[in-house]
Amino acid sequence: MNREVAIGIDIGGTNTAFGLVDREGNCLVDGSIPTAGYAEPAAYVAAVCTQLKDILLKHPDITLRGIGIGAPNGNYYNGTIEFAPNLRWQGVIPIAELFQKHFPHLVKVTNDANAAAIGEMVYGGAKGMRDFIVITLGTGLGSGIVANGGLIYGYDGFAGELGHTIVDPNGRQCGCGRRGCLETYASAPGIKRTVFALLADSSAESKMRSISFDDLTAAQISQFAREGDVIAREAFEYTGRVLGVKLADAIAHTSPEAIFLFGGLANAGELIFEPTRRSMEEHVLKIYQNKVKLLPSGLRDKNVAVLGASALLWNELDGKD
């Protein structure tokens, strides 16, 4: 049986994961390679492609349709990675062009949050939806916005940076050089900052008083909250409140059918969903009330980022077939 696949490649600062994914979102073969081990992008791409070609040779029944890449600061229009702070490679990397030296197929690039949004649309909970937003809550806050059935890339290819919308122009210092960005509140490091602000502000007992800033993780905060830790619970409440206000703003922009929360902090489940939903409904304009679903990702694979990257390719082919 001949199966058509797209290669999905998720380029992270430390590791690159890849997989061969069919149209239904089944990952047939996967693998990985250390991104950080390559000083030069060309050598890195050659190493990835060697592995991919080996896999394809072992599976003559598979027909390759193309390659989708999710990368930090991936630019859809240019097929480039541009000034990605977490990668060793500086400046503008023509990543699609580098891959096309090894594969004559269609190669498309976008950033990881956009790839997650397209993955949700092609295989996940957003199937059939034309207007939705995916929010990734991890080390930062990423987002992909779909309107009229298409991902919004914007004029420069960098649309959808909701992590850098402003909660408070005089608020927390952000890695981007400004203050008060949403991701300084709603992300894994954001909730940790909230915990430390609450430890300073409140006199409540908390097991987290014995853990240093460097050591505390978002997963621990979830665990403590489940055990009833007052500070941990208040931290989720605060995070949800801030995120809910900015999601209300996002709704006023594109009026989505649903907003999906995705990634590490979203795994805390109702701890984060409940206060976020409550704040979103409280702060949203009346005409949008009780309309917008706040949902967990519908993608159920150990490597959703690879799925998302492969979906970019299918989405491209479906738009042009």
Add this chain to the structure above:
Amino acid sequence: MNREVAIGIDIGGTNTAFGLVDREGNCLVDGSIPTAGYAEPAAYVAAVCTQLKDILLKHPDITLRGIGIGAPNGNYYNGTIEFAPNLRWQGVIPIAELFQKHFPHLVKVTNDANAAAIGEMVYGGAKGMRDFIVITLGTGLGSGIVANGGLIYGYDGFAGELGHTIVDPNGRQCGCGRRGCLETYASAPGIKRTVFALLADSSAESKMRSISFDDLTAAQISQFAREGDVIAREAFEYTGRVLGVKLADAIAHTSPEAIFLFGGLANAGELIFEPTRRSMEEHVLKIYQNKVKLLPSGLRDKNVAVLGASALLWNELDGKD
């Protein structure tokens, strides 16, 4: 010579303006009728259509292609006006259907800010742009967002309510029932509220100290600012600062090529453009800096709202021809 026209109808709370507009945005004939004079929508539509038919009979050289309507709370998907607070007619008005009883042509409806955005795209400064935002600064703050070449209507048809994004959840009381909405700061009444807050806060001399809240207009504030009134100038500075922060947020959503400011308060020119541009550039994420043009409307007609409404029809025909 046979000319093709679209009828553009701008339904306002007090008056309705209409016109026959060709593809280049020339308004060939226009007219108006008092909206508030009709208790029943059907009688109102009949009166408008009687006038339109008279005009068409007098111009046998004109071929009508359809009708575009801009109306408060106009819903593009349903062809309805839904719960418009400024109209006499309550509930959901099937306005497109009512017009189609008189004209068998295509009839499309949207709200006034969306119509302004499409007008800008079809005839104005956004010709050829695929990603831009139009902000109307009048009694309220309206907006129309275009991405990937199409207006964003959203899941429910009500996308693009930037006037109701939140500047401060504990801020000024808004007509929508919430607090701190952008339009309570950046609109004609918004800048008046700012003047009164500044008159309370500062001891500076100002001619506006002798004018009541009810009597002061945004046009007067512009005039006083031009004459060097310190409070009036500070009010424009503050308005621009607040608007700039929220435009920075809007850029992080859809990354537009340009943002157009339109309507009464935008007529203040650099008084409002300069501080808004400065604040927008100060608060925007670095990757967007010095990329997004802040522009006045490119529409130059005494009735831009009629142009916008007619553009809705041309845009629809062009998408489907």
